[in-house]
Amino acid sequence: MTRFSLGGDEDGEGPSSPRQKRRRLVLRTAATVAIGERGGGGGLQAVQDESSSETEEEEEEEEEEEEESDSEEEETEGDEFVTLESPRTSIELGSASAAQETALASTTDRSISITLTDPDVLDCPICCESLTVPVFQCENGHIACSSCSTKIKNKCPSCSWPIGYNRCRAIEKVLESIRMSCQNIKYGCKERMTCNNKNEHEKACMHSPCSCPHSGCNFVSSTKKLYQHFSSNHLNSATRFLYNSSFSITINFNDKFLVLQEQNDGILFILDNTTEILGNMVRLSCIQPRFMGGFFYDLTAKTKGCLLKLQSFTNSTPSHCHSPTSSRSLIIPGDFFSSCGQLKMDICIWRNGIAKKGCSIIDSLGLNVTT
DSSP states (O other): OOOOOOOOOTTSSOOOOHHHHHHHHHHHHHHHHHHHHHHOHHHHHHHHHHHHHHHHHHHHHHHHHHHHHHHHHHHHHHHSOOOOOSSSOOOOOSOOOHHHHHHHHHOOSOOOOOOOSOGGGGBOTTTOSBOOSOEEEOTTOOEEEHHHHHHTTTBOTTTOOBOSSEEOHHHHHHHHHOOEEOTTGGGTOOOEEOHHHHHHHHHTOTTOOEEOOSTTOOOEEOHHHHHHHHHHHSGGGSEEEOTTSOEEEEEETTOOEEEEEETTTOOEEEEEEEEOSSSEEEEEEEESOTTSOOOEEEEEEEETTEEEEEEEEOEEESSOOOOOOOSSOEEEOGGGSOTTSEEEEEEEEOTTOOGGGOOHHHHHHTOOOOO
């Protein structure tokens, strides 16, 4: 720690120095000697003796004053100080209270908190995506990410100077030292990562927000809190079921969708019903982040001795919305519905048939299903 003392006279006339006092002492002694010479030889000797004793006394007083001055400087150093730390620098100005000194001493990580008033300052000015190492700059200091440097054929769009050959080490060091919060921090994610890892983390963040599928409800949160919310507020709006067990549902011809909820873990599924020219297209999806694997399910529709069956994986979606018809849909002709416009269907969803975690249930059924 480097300390700088701030000294000064109380009357504001400038700093005091022991040499000034000694200068006054010399002048006063010289004047006394001059007066003694005018008064005669005996007087001169007496004056010299007297001045010698006075000089010794004043020198002792000067030494005492110097000691007091040193002690005052030490006290002053405790009142105003500048603290420099390495490798990260923390500068403190002001009164050094005991609480502040304790707080400084207890700081172990030596990290600093910085607020960016412009969050786009760490984005590539060309593609507007977050900067990642390596970062390149032209001769005029304009920067670009590695991808953009290649796309613009190493020609700076701002000044036309070559770019993509010189690394911007200063920005790279900043990017490597910064720890950023996940964009899902308000949904419960507490992870902090570098700029290079931020995008990859957020693509697979378990706290990615999902929307409540109940009509008129605007609740948005992580899947865990969403499932709890639905169980507490919309329990009677869903059909409850158990994994690996077949259950029956009744769907009306004009129903847009039905909500299914597993009884144990509370995961929500959506049975979409879209009316097309060839008939009603029915498919099953799961309310969860898109990166999560789908569940294998079995969907069966029966009527008048005819049977339609679909075995597939659920799509993962963070919110329920109308989507284009996919190949993972069961086309049900209109005559499968009763005269009152209803159709009874059997569904079975396998807990162990998650697409990205192995397909043992598929292998046991001898099915050839691609995802």
